[in-house]
Amino acid sequence: MLKDAIREIRRFGEETGIIEKKVLLLFSGGKDSSLALYILKEAGYDVSALTFFHKWSWPEVIKWGMKFTKSLGVEHYLVDLTEGLRRVSIGRKGPICVHCKKIMLWNAKWFALNNGFEILAKGDNANDKIVGTLLDQCPGDIRLCEIPKIGIPIFRPLIKYKAIEVEEMAKEARIEPYRMYEHGRRKQWREGCPLQYIDEDARITEELMDLAFRINYEVSKIARKFKVRVSVRVPSFEVMCWNCNEKVLEEVKSIVNRET
Structure with missing residues (x-):
């Protein structure tokens, strides 16, 4: 399955021309973003990783992510969001993830545009699709979506694979992210901060x-x-x-x- 996924993503990149462009992947150090980064690298994309962190982030996860990107030979940028998260969150009610995601997407967009990246990539899988969201209403192949409001194309190489398939491919690639053994807010094991x-x-x-x-x-x-x-x-x-x-x-x- 992993080899097929790599071939398919390479084919898609060649057909759309994005394999020739600089891609910046939002990299949390979790299984999805790690597999997405691995597949893009193996498929021959010019891909770099971007990790946002703050003073409350798990330090072990960041360290693991840095080792992983180094093993792939991928350029890895780390950006501290502490002040921005303080500014948009303090005084408001949760869930805090809603405030944090807005800050991350906004900063990712401008970091990409200011550093010569033409495509912003995410590790979303098929289980992450939400009815009504802009990214899932794009005409054509939802793996690549251009939304004027965002201002940069969004590429989701795993969006057609279910979580269980992502799990299988990650095992095949021997990707074992550092686990904090969090409970997660949903039954699907989704660690974060x-x-x-x-x-x-x-x-x-x-x-x-x-x-x-x-x-x-x-x-x-x-x-x-x-x-x-x-x-x-x-x-x-x-x-x-x-x-x-x-x-x-x-x-x-x-x-x-x-x-x-």
């Missing part, structure tokens, strides 16, 4: 952002030790856990008790 665990009805403050990072970073150590998925919402301190037993919950609650 600890700020996603701020309660949606909470008014966002920097103290709350610091707390979300601090408590979930400690909880992630427990989750990794027991190979389960755990996260804690703040400020409600709701414990979310997949496959936890009493021993795990006891250790997690000890972390929570230290913060309350």
Whole structure:
């Protein structure tokens, strides 16, 4: 499947002419964006990676991502969004991911345009499609979408592959991203950053952002030790856990008790 995907993406790039253009891929260090980067590189694209981070990002994930892009021989840019995230989030209600994604897309657009990139790529798979979104209403092949409001073509090489197919191809490519063993906000294991665990009805403050990072970073150590998925919402301190037993919950609650 992986070889077929690489051949197909190369064919698509040659037909559309984008294989000759500079591509900037939004790279989180997760399985989807890592596979998308791998496939584009193997297919012969002139691709670079762009990672946004902030003071609350998981440091281990960033370090893994830097090693991965180095192994591919891909140029990797890192941009600090801390000040921008503070500005658009503090004082508002969650989910904070909504505010963060707007900042990332805006900054990605201008970073690309100011540095000679002609295509912006994302690692979205078929399970990420949302009815009504502009990217999924593009005429023709939805892998490549031009939206005047965005100002730069968006390329999604994995959008026709289901999450389970992405998982299979990542295994074939031996891509094993660093896991924080987060619970995730959905059943599909989607790691990101600890700020996603701020309660949606909470008014966002920097103290709350610091707390979300601090408590979930400690909880992630427990989750990794027991190979389960755990996260804690703040400020409600709701414990979310997949496959936890009493021993795990006891250790997690000890972390929570230290913060309350």
